[in-house]
Amino acid sequence: MxxxxxxxxxxxxxxxxxxxxxxxxxxxxxxxxxxxxxxxxxxxxxxxxxxxxxxxxxxxxxxxxxxxxxxxxxxxxxxxxxxxxxIRMQVRSIGDDGKVWIDSDSFLPGTLIGHEVTLFSEAPENPGAYRRIEGGTVEALGAIHFADEETRTGRKGVRKEQLYLELHIHGENKKKQVEDLGVRPGDPILLNRPIRRGFSPDTFYGAxxxxxxxxxxxxxxxxxxxxxxxxxxxxxxxxxxxxxxxxxxxxxxxxxxxxxxxxxxxxxxxxxxxxxxxxxxxxxxxxxxxxxxxxxxxxxxxxxxxxxxxxxxxxxxxxxxxxxxxxxxxxxxxxxxxxxxxxxxxxxxxxxxxxxxxxxxxxxxxxxxxxxxxxxxxxxxxxxxxxxxxxxxxxxGHPRLDQAAGLSHPGPKAKNGEAK
Known part of the structure; x- marks a missing residue:
């Protein structure tokens, strides 16, 4: 070959x-x-x-x-x-406004914002069985209009405590809507990004x-x-x-x-x-x-x-x-x-x-x-x-450094181990 x-x-x-x-x-x-x-x-x-x-x-x-x-x-x-x-995110708590607050686990918080995810929720009526919720994104700041000046300019980053899952909940009783889905603290969340071929030859990328x-x-x-x-x-x-x-x-x-x-x-x-x-x-x-x-x-x-x-x-x-x-x-x-x-x-x-x-x-x-x-x-x-x-x-066969052979410098023009 x-x-x-x-x-x-x-x-x-x-x-x-x-x-x-x-x-x-x-x-x-x-x-x-x-x-x-x-x-x-x-x-x-x-x-x-x-x-x-x-x-x-x-x-x-x-x-x-x-x-x-x-x-x-x-x-x-x-x-x-x-x-x-x-590594995964996890549901931390559910807010009255329907926000699903999450832990970032081993992710940098700033790398997560805006990305689509899948939440896996255990069925309350059938423990051990899971359902998936898709269509949500990870958010932290909302619109730029609501961010302070330091965050807008990049002088201040995103804290993990700011992360939440946006499920687009609206109407009355937003928290109850989420709870009725069976979402509970501890539910795992994964990024939704299959691998794809990359731009450069023989490369690939994804989660x-x-x-x-x-x-x-x-x-x-x-x-x-x-x-x-x-x-x-x-x-x-x-x-x-x-x-x-x-x-x-x-x-x-x-x-x-x-x-x-x-x-x-x-x-x-x-x-x-x-x-x-x-x-x-x-x-x-x-x-x-x-x-x-x-x-x-x-x-x-x-x-x-x-x-x-x-x-x-x-x-x-x-x-x-x-x-x-x-x-x-x-x-x-x-x-x-x-x-x-x-x-x-x-x-x-x-x-x-x-x-x-x-x-x-x-x-x-x-x-x-x-x-x-x-x-x-x-x-x-x-x-x-x-x-x-x-x-x-x-x-x-453990190496013995007390049996190491001596080594001297062969000179700056040495080739194949021999000084010229």
Whole structure:
């Protein structure tokens, strides 16, 4: 395969793009992830999984795991994790004038104004069943005519306490009209913005790339493994977690239940090059369109990262190196948070405008992530013989900085490591 013919250098096929759109469009706010896990991904898993593979389901949350070797705890186990939960707004209270006051959750308040949303309301007469209310928008200031001078000029921003859902209620008893719809505090609200192809080649934009992209990558890697003949020597666990946005609670349960030996989180990452006003913070120059990121620092394993880097080099998959301090900020922390001894890695797809209605990404980065996950799994599979010996390899293979080789400067005109 030539470099120019590799998938991440090509436009994503329309069928695959539509599959990505379906995953990203699933209404799966924190705590209500079943639309993505059961409605989209479980049927997709079942469409390609060999008969001996199994989908695990759980009692306390809607996470799922596609398992290549159910019950084979003797095998080396590697878990790939994306998270299905989306940040959401919630109903806070209902005003006498019919305004539905809302919490902004992890959104910047100013990015929400004027955007269409869907409110999901639990049926009062049938708890556990939900209805949707569409046609509303998020507002805060009303018309410019009612804003003070500082807000008009931009010197003062929008406070989260100012946000409300405009449902266009009029007439008598406005509050009762809303209450009669069954709207109650705590009802989740999602932005109504499916992804679309972007203006620049191979780009796309919309809401909730975080983290439908990680789930889509995990599912596509599972499909590629199945189509390549499955897993031979290691047990692969393709996990779609819940509750990531409120503390990585879902993935730590999955890790605690299935106890992987290695865990690879797939999430979104930041395009720091395009981020406004951060040049003085000296972030790594990660950028959309330059490939998938891998994290160093925090709990990321140098040994597992070495496998990832070798695969990327051998297959010419574009990668970028990201840096974390105490916390990867992803489900890569699931093992240590779940008190499980596993080697961990965190991969990312760089996006712009994270946690807005117009997150944007590059399909080449998504395809690079899919093939990097697949290649890493296959590399681990090739290193074991079915005896689980990879466990001992990782146990005994921790880098030793006391054995680091000395390095001297080869001179300013050095080429290929030799001074001239």
């Amino acid at each position: 030539t470099q120019s013919s590799k998938p991440w250098t090509q436009s994503m096929p329309e069928e695959q793009f539509e599959r990505m759109r379906e995953v990203l469009a699933a209404p799966s706010p924190v705590g209500l992830e079943g639309a993505m896990t059961y409605g989209v991904l479980k049927p997709y898993f079942e469409s390609f999984a060999p008969a001996e593979w199994r989908v695990h389901q759980f009692q306390g949350h809607a996470g799922i795991v596609l398992d290549t070797h159910p019950g084979r705890d003797d095998l080396f186990k590697v878990m790939v994790v994306g998270h299905a939960d989306k 909730y790339l975080d983290n439908g992209l990680g789930c889509f990558t995990t599912a596509e890697a599972a499909r590629q493994i199945a189509e390549a003949g499955g897993a031979r020597n290691v047990r692969m666990l393709f996990a779609i977690a819940s509750y990531e946005e409120i503390g990585r609670f879902g993935s730590r349960v999955l890790a605690s239940e299935l106890r992987p030996d290695a865990l690879i989180a797939v999430d979104v990452d930041q395009d720091y090059v395009a981020a406004p006003g951060v040049s003085d913070k000296r972030f790594q120059p990660l950028t959309m369109g330059a490939g998938v990121t891998y994290t160093v620092g925090a709990v990321a394993s140098d040994q597992l990262n070495a496998v990832i880097q070798r695969v990327a080099t051998e297959q010419d998959i574009p990668v970028q190196r990201d840096v974390s301090g105490r916390d990867t900020g992803t489900d890569g922390m699931a093992g240590v948070l779940g008190n499980v001894d596993c080697t961990a890695a965190s991969l990312g797809i760089p996006v712009r405008n994270m946690h807005t209605i117009s997150e944007s990404g590059h399909t080449g980065d998504v395809l690079a992530a899919i093939h990097l996950v697949t290649g890493t799994l296959q590399a681990l599979d090739a290193q074991d013989d079915g005896s689980g010996r990879l466990r001992e390899t990782f146990r005994q």
